[in-house]
Amino acid sequence: MDISQATAPILLFDSGVGGLSVLEAVRRELPDAPVVYAADNAGYPYGTKSEAQIATRIPALLGRLVERYRPRLVVIACNTASTIALEDVRAALDLPVVGTVPAIKPAAKLTESGVIGLLGTEATVRQAYVDALAQDFANGCILLRHGSAELVAAAEEKLHGGTPDPAVFERIASAFRQQPGGERMDTVVLACTHFPLVEDELRAALGPDPRRMRFVHGAEGIARRVAHLLEGQSFTRDRPDRLVLTAPDERFSALEPALARYGLEACETL
Template sequence: MFDSGVGGLTGLAELRRLLPHAPVIYAADMAGLPYGAKSEAEVAARVAGLLGRMAERYRPRLITIACNTASTIALGMVREVLETPIVGTVPAIKPAAALTRTGTFAVLGTQATVRQGYVDRLEAEFAGGKRMLRHGAGGLVTLAEAKLRGEAVSVAAVRAELAGLLAQDGAGDIDTLVLACTHFPLLEAELREAFGRDITLVDGAAGIARRIVDLTSDQQFTRTGPDYAITTGSLSDFQTLAPAFAAQGISDLRKF
């Protein structure tokens, strides 16, 4: 399970629920964080290169890109160069369009995700007749990572990241919010309070887990050792996230 940071733990939690015996290596590209502020070319080259090396070293039976930004930019490229089955993560626009009662919903992601043509195509296919607002709030990634380290995250800081969305025409009608970054569900409580009214939050974690189950339904799992997590960044910094990984049954943290 690959992510730019630790947002993918939200997907791992869902996977644990459906496939508790599946052995997992969690890969966090902490040295490349944040992806949302990078160019498409940078993200594509980095993700393809890293996953190529990781696939060669660890020989996984399946790779999950648990990152909306990486998936919307690089999923097609990675699938072309790797033989390993790959599950991507894309904004949950289809369910959000079905759930909205007012006809207005919003997609909250990184700056790189919300500007992608992939998102345009999802909107055209699934949100016809609905109003879909978009907002890039990459600063929420930093806040989510800080929260996992046990640092205090203020609702005011989260509200500041939402300001651009709430200022858009029609924002008062938003009743459903797509969390188009795997980090964002980590801030669910703060997002609800910052939004200031009842709102339905939709993310792709459950969909990722169900897709993995579908692709491995005819396979047996045997865990030969404890699951572990790897980082491309500083191991000492990564170890400050040990409690978050321990909550998902991972206590072995390594440098890639």
Template sequence: MLDTGVGGLTVLGELRTVMPDAPVIFAADQAGLPYGTKSEAEVAARVCGLLGRMAERYRPRLICIACNTASTIALGMVRDVLEIPVVGTVPAIKPAAALTKTGTIGLLGTEATIRQAYVDNLECEFAAGKTMLRHAAPGLVDPTEAKLRGKPVNQSDIDAAVAGLLAKPGASEMDTVVLACTHFPLLRDELAIAFGKNVQLIDGAEGIARRIVSLTQGQKFERSQPDFAVTTGPLDAFTPLASALTRYGIEDIQNF
């Protein structure tokens, strides 16, 4: 399971619920963080190259790209390169469109995610006739990483990061917001305060877990070693997350 940082833990948490016996390697490409401000070419080259090397080293039966930005840009390319199932993480526009009562949906993601043609296609297919307001909120990533390290989150930082979405024309009618970055659900409580009680927050983690279940149906799982995480960045920058990772069943941290 690959993410730039630790946002993918939101997907891992859902996977643990439905597949507690599945052994997992959680890969954090912290040397590449953030993907959201990089060009499409940079993200595609990095994700394809990194997952190619990881697939060769670890021989997984399935890969999950637990990052909306990487998935909307590189999912097709990774599937072309690798001969195992690859599950992506894409904005939960379909369920949001089904839930909205007002017909106005917010999409909160990285700069790269919200501009992708992949997102355009999801909107056309599942949210035709509805209004979708897109907003890049890169300011939410650092508070997420800090929160998992046990540091306090300043609510004013969260409010500032989403203020642009709330200021868009028609935002007063918005009753559903898609959290289109796997980091963002880790700030669900703070985001609920920022948006208010009349806005429901939607993410795709549960659907991704169901997809992994369907692709591994009938397969047997055995752990030959405890589940572990790898990081492409400095190990000492990742070790403060050890207690948070333990809550998700990750017992060891290594360099990749």
């Protein structure tokens, strides 16, 4: 691999900052790999958009990002984008693309009660793709679904240094408890990459014994898949890892300390 290939980054893509939970896992697997993290703040949030809007936007936007940054691999660090547009993106791009799908399979192995909660965006939890995952890997389990746009906003607020409203988490807990079997739910699939950022708040709200509630998300599995696909490749970081926005946004100046913790030292607009 020549130097230009060695400096080719991994491109992580999400609607906002939720994909930082995936970036953190990728860093543990591949600490020397150069990274570009793209946040589609111009299109945020995805969870309340129609399938047609997402299916049209994502392949075109990722095509622009790939043309500019020449990555060696793309990670769609967003459940909503992956469940709707992953195959279209793979067809459009001539490089490996790793998607993010709800971690129903590992949740089915962990649950003791047989009742699993699926917590995602409204767009994710209604997908036929999720129905297929449940049929293939959680047949015999009860799968309770809840879509929450306000939890995405709460996670963004927390990363921006704010304190999310506790009522957001109480509403989510109530929504699960009111469904048949909700009182027996012992495992929750966090089917949005934003949600691990507020896992502590969710755990406290989903009692009565928060220590027994299991949370499952796909970040570690994604990181292992990326490491496998890039096994044996060389990495050279010739510039700081950076955040790329799809529109100017002054709010992101408040994120600089958090972004630095994830190794993102520069910010630019597409």
